[in-house]
Amino acid sequence: MDREPGQGRSAEVAIRSVPEPVGRWDDGLIARRAAAASKEPSGKSGPDPDPGREAASDDVRPQVEAYVPSGSPLGPRLDALRELVGLSRARLDQATLAEAGRVLDEAAARQRLSSRHTVVAIAGASGSGKSTLFNSLAGAQISDTGLRRPTTAAPIACSWTDGAAGLLDRLAIPGRLRRRPYQGGTEADEALQGLVLVDLPDHDSAAVGHREQVDRVLALVDAVIWVVDPEKYADAALHERYLRPLAGHAEVTFVVLNQVDRLPGDAADQVLDDLRRLLDEDGMALGEHGEPGATVLSLSALTGDGVGELRELLGRFVQERTAAARRLSADVDAVAARLRSAYVAEGRPGLGERAREEFADRLAEAVGAAAAGQAAEREWRRNAGRACGTPWLRLWRWYESTRQPGT
Structure with missing residues (x-):
């Protein structure tokens, strides 16, 4: 009410x-x-x-x-x-x-839990190349890749620093699925200190359990990287089930167009522009021209083109250490x-109007008006039946009266 x-x-x-x-x-x-x-x-x-x-x-x-x-x-x-x-x-x-x-x-x-760590999930559809991107960012073959679908059956985590056990326990990721990245001592690796990267199963997997795991983890992470490919970037299931409901979480969202090496000429730019248009229709603000919003970029996890830019953006994002607060604020x-x-x-x-009707119904029930009204209605119906009755009832009463002596 x-x-x-x-x-x-x-x-x-x-x-x-x-x-x-x-x-x-x-x-x-x-x-x-x-x-x-x-x-x-x-x-x-x-x-x-x-x-x-x-x-x-x-x-x-x-x-x-x-x-x-x-x-x-x-x-x-x-x-x-x-x-x-x-x-x-x-x-x-x-x-x-x-x-x-x-x-x-x-x-x-x-x-x-730890405020020094930022938990970022990599999500995407089957065949989008998210596991390949996960391995490319980690610098090691951690998550299985291949043509068999679904390839990723359970969330796999990679933590750049110690102290993230509590966060991974909260995500229910077992110890056997926790890994460490290859760190070459570069500035990019230093910037990622505090990052906890999670590779999720396919959100469009035929296995119901995989989709349930995706929904469960997405509700707990600080940020998410959505990996799309040129074939499924406009998939209605992705936009209606995830991107549109999470439009208010734009500041902790990355949308990556993968497999651009498969697109000839300027086709990659055209697909990326169309992806931005769809995100705008979803109500998701885009982080362009210094405005807060989702980060959208294109890359090829297979060839490494654009992965360095994503790693640099992730490094700045992690070092700000505000992702958890921004996620909760959204x-x-x-x-x-x-x-x-x-x-x-x-x-x-x-x-x-609806609230008034509900209030009137509850008030009438509380003061006993409903019961009194129902009793009055039953009495009125009985009196009406005695006074009038149906034509068949009146005929029966006349017949009974003729059988009584002296009538």
């Missing part, structure tokens, strides 16, 4: 408007608390306005700030979302709050978009 107008506006501001000026944070309890938290010095927490808050909220905030960049709004936004879910448990059904609860759980789990944005309809009635204050 929708909340009151003031509560809906407060909930929306608390989740969506943290990056906005503080002047807009003046219309709700959650908003005021999140604003107060954002003003506190890093690593220090002020007195809790509500001593009855759950201990889990106090436990999570300092740990989240441990890997959230200074001045980032993610910490206050997670606090606001956590309190919003707590206040809404008695007002909204669990299915509506399930995704918000999952995001909060994943944020708490991620912040307990998750909060997605949750806020889903929850908006539960607190704001089509952008207008007050209750929507």
Whole structure:
């Protein structure tokens, strides 16, 4: 059931408007608390306005700030979302709050693990060459490649530095599928220190278990490299199931057009332009001209053409150490978009028509009006039957009356 107008506006501001000026944070309890938290010095927490808050909220905030960049709004936004879910448990059904609860759980789990590592998954369709690209970046033959499909049956991880065991345990990658890359001591290898690269099974595999593993790991990694080929770059399954729903995660997304060595002349540029057009239709912002967004480039993992550019971009991305925070921030944005309809009635204050009907039904049931109305209806039907009845019933009554003496 929708909340009151003031509560809906407060909930929306608390989740969506943290990056906005503080002047807009003046219309709700959650908003005021999140604003107060954002003003506190890093690593220090002020007195809790509500001593009855759950201990889990106090436990999570300092740990989240441990890997959230200074001045980032993610910490206050997670606090606001956590309190919003707590206040809404008695007002909204669990299915509506399930995704918000999952995001909060994943944020708490991620912040307990290494902040020095960035987990990047390589995903793609069957035959796109993602395993070849994985091996090319690692400098070693780690993931099997070949014509047999599917080739990759389980996620395989490659970590450039130690200390990533907890992250790989979270991804449920067993020790036998954890590898180390070949490091030649070059500047490119130094830039990749802290990278954890995961080669995923095919997202379009005929094996249902493979697709389930892809979906599970994609929900946990910090960033993803989508590998497409000239034949399947416009596949509807890729765009409708993954790229379009994850359009808000553009800042932690790489889209790589592989196998450009198979394209003659300027055909590679034409396919790359068409790929950018499709991503734009999906609603995914492109990181061009200094704007934040997805990184799109072309390469050939087989010949090595363009792999060096991807390795350089990955190195800068990993050294920023902000991928985890940006991924969680995008998750909060997605949750806020889903929850908006539960607190704001089509952008207008007050209750929507559907919410009014539900409220009237529940109110009538609570005060007993529904039972009283049903009893009155049954009585009315009995009286109407006695007074009128059907033509056959009236004929039977006349016949019975003729059989009685003295009539």
